[in-house]
Amino acid sequence: MISFLHSSLLYKYSLVYITRRSTSDMTKTKKVLKSHHNVSQRKNGKSSRKNKTERTSAFSEIKHKDGWVRIKIEGEPYNRGMNHGTLLSSMFPRMFEVLGFALQKNYGHDIDFFLSVCNDIYKPIIHRNYPEFLEEMRGIADGAGVSLNHIILVNIFYGLDVFYPHLKEIVNSRTTSLSSSIKQKYKKFLKEDNHENNGDSKPNNSDSRSKKEVNDHCSLIMAVGSEWTSDGKMVYAHNTMSSFLSGQFYNVIIDVTPPLGKGNRMIYQGHPGAIFAADFFINSAGFIGGNTTIANFTSFELHDPIGLRIRQCMQYATSLEEYDTILRTRNSGDYASSWMFGDTVNNRIMRIELGVKYINTEYKDNGYFVGFNSTYDERIRKNECGNHKNGDFDNIKTSIGNRRHRLEELMEKYKGSLNRDIAKKIITDHYNIYGKKTRPNYRTICKHAFVDGKAPHPYQPSGSYDAKVADTNMVQHMEFMGRWGIPCGATFDAASFSRKHKQWREWGSHIRGLNTKRPWSIIR
Numbered sequence: 049m050i051s052f053l054h055s056s057l058l059y060k061y062s063l064v065y066i067t068r069r070s071t072s073d074m075t076k077t078k079k080v081l082k083s084h085h086n087v088s089q090r091k092n093g094k095s096s097r098k099n100k101t102e103r104t105s106a107f108s109e110i111k112h113k114d115g116w117v118r119i120k121i122e123g124e125p126y127n128r129g130m131n132h133g134t135l136l137s138s139m140f141p142r143m144f145e146v147l148g149f150a151l152q153k154n155y156g157h158d159i160d161f162f163l164s165v166c167n168d169i170y171k172p173i174i175h176r177n178y179p180e181f182l183e184e185m186r187g188i189a190d191g192a193g194v195s196l197n198h199i200i201l202v203n204i205f206y207g208l209d210v211f212y213p214h215l216k217e218i219v220n221s222r223t224t225s226l227s228s229s230i231k232q233k234y235k236k237f238l239k240e241d242n243h244e245n246n247g248d249s250k251p252n253n254s255d256s257r258s259k260k261e262v263n264d265h266c267s268l269i270m271a272v273g274s275e276w277t278s279d280g281k282m283v284y285a286h287n288t289m290s291s292f293l294s295g296q297f298y299n300v301i302i303d304v305t306p307p308l309g310k311g312n313r314m315i316y317q318g319h320p321g322a323i324f325a326a327d328f329f330i331n332s333a334g335f336i337g338g339n340t341t342i343a344n345f346t347s348f349e350l351h352d353p354i355g356l357r358i359r360q361c362m363q364y365a366t367s368l369e370e371y372d373t374i375l376r377t378r379n380s381g382d383y384a385s386s387w388m389f390g391d392t393v394n395n396r397i398m399r400i401e402l403g404v405k406y407i408n409t410e411y412k413d414n415g416y417f418v419g420f421n422s423t424y425d426e427r428i429r430k431n432e433c434g435n436h437k438n439g440d441f442d443n444i445k446t447s448i449g450n451r452r453h454r455l456e457e458l459m460e461k462y463k464g465s466l467n468r469d470i471a472k473k474i475i476t477d478h479y480n481i482y483g484k485k486t487r488p489n490y491r492t493i494c495k496h497a498f499v500d501g502k503a504p505h506p507y508q509p510s511g512s513y514d515a516k517v518a519d520t521n522m523v524q525h526m527e528f529m530g531r532w533g534i535p536c537g538a539t540f541d542a543a544s545f546s547r548k549h550k551q552w553r554e555w556g557s558h559i560r561g562l563n564t565k566r567p568w569s570i571i572r
């Protein structure tokens with residue numbers, strides 16, 4: 049399946065300058081792009097860069113530190129993509145091998161089926177509305193030695209969980225822009241595949257698919273204003289939570305500088321091939337952003353994938369209101385989330401609970417938001433999520449309910465003194481409100497689902513596998529603190545785990561790199 053991946057690695061050393069250093073050298077490496085370390089001055093919603101004359105010719109580099117892999121790329125879309133793909137080329141083969149395994153397990157289809165979906169359904173949309181980003185993806189594909197459809201797939205797979213059950217509806221719809229031959233192709237497939245038995249086309253029965261995947265992902269806090277933070281400015285923390293199968297590849301930090309006049313420099317967390325931040329970013333316009341997904345979300349309309357809209361925000365939006373507008377425009381509902389953004393220039397934060405039929409946006413300049421995989425907007429919970437999840441918001445027996453109440457409790461506890469150190473403490477918290485105990489498990493903010501026999505999928509190799517913390521000062525210096533690995537410093541040894549929990553042995557055999565305790569690092 050993936051043997052062709054190796055074919056173009058010969059590009060690697062001829063096209064880019066690569067620096068590989070020992071793990072302790074990241075902070076010692078000389079700064080080549082001095083001008084882009086500072087946030088631009090942005091007043092009245094307009095963005096302009098300081099020190100713009102310091103730009104030099106295209107440059108790219110890769111550094112490794114404390115489990116993180118940080119690449120820095122710049123230039124025109126295809127060139128920066130080519131550098132991205134080339135720098136990370138050694139990581140792609142195993143990622144696609146694991147992705148193929150996960151797709152087969154979750155949907156009963158091999159990766160080729162989903163590559164066809166990318167080619168037939170998603171590529172035309174991206175070509176039409178995001179030609180710049182399609183070029184970047186084309187560059188990544190050529191640099192990595194894979195097809196463009198492979199790179200599209202890793203940028204849209206977040207939404208497959210809602211896309212797939214709606215496939216029948218999409219191909220039968222008279223309003224979608226798909227050609228009749230594409231519709232026929234998938235109608236034939238659905239007929240042969242007996243789709244109803246594989247992926248349920250009834251949106252309210254979302255539990256019948258993806259039986260082994262967790263449905264809630266990540267925890268987040270964000271606060272601003274003199275009543276809440278120690279200096280009145282912004283504080284932010286996030287940990288990513290999902291299956292370790294996909295999570296193991298999220299240790300990549302991508303630092304992109306587009307040509308002058310073509311948007312912001314962005315530093316974001318992702319996996320090889322990612323052109324957007326599924327979970328965390330900062331940019332040179334002084335914004336920070338992240339999300340927690342809305343668990344068991346079921347609505348879907350075929351429009352623009354979320355990744356492209358988020359990338360549009362990261363690169364071009366000049367105000368929180370513009371983030372809101374971009375996310376509401378041509379909204380698909382894929383990877384439906386509570387997205388939270390902070391504007392460090394104007395000291396303001398925003399949360400958008402992004403359903404499809406219902407969307408709720410709030411702004412604060414003295415307050416906080418927390419994220420725990422549900423929504424405060426009950427219209428979204430009641431109308432756009434699977435029925436059984438409606439109660440989780442209030443149910444401390446669930447991970448969602450426990451984390452919501454615990455996060456709110458901790459924000460109130462530290463009201464007025466929130467800073468980076470306290471944010472680290474909150475995002476690594478192990479307290480169970482339900483059990484009244486401090487013990488890491490499926491419910492806790494620093495989530496250890498893999499130790500929990502009472503989790504919905506007992507002992508599933510999943511949980512939190514990173515943490516990021518930043519404040520206004522760090523964002524404005526284009527840096528953040530991050531720990532790669534379980535946020536509290538615990539470790540996950542896939543080999544011994546697989547021996548102990550044989551039902552997950554096959555999964556365990558695909559997981560690497562979470563068996564080491566690593567320190568918090570400054571990423572810049």
Ligand SMILES: [Zn+2]
Pocket residue numbers: 476478488494495496534535536537538
């Ligand atoms: Zn922990």
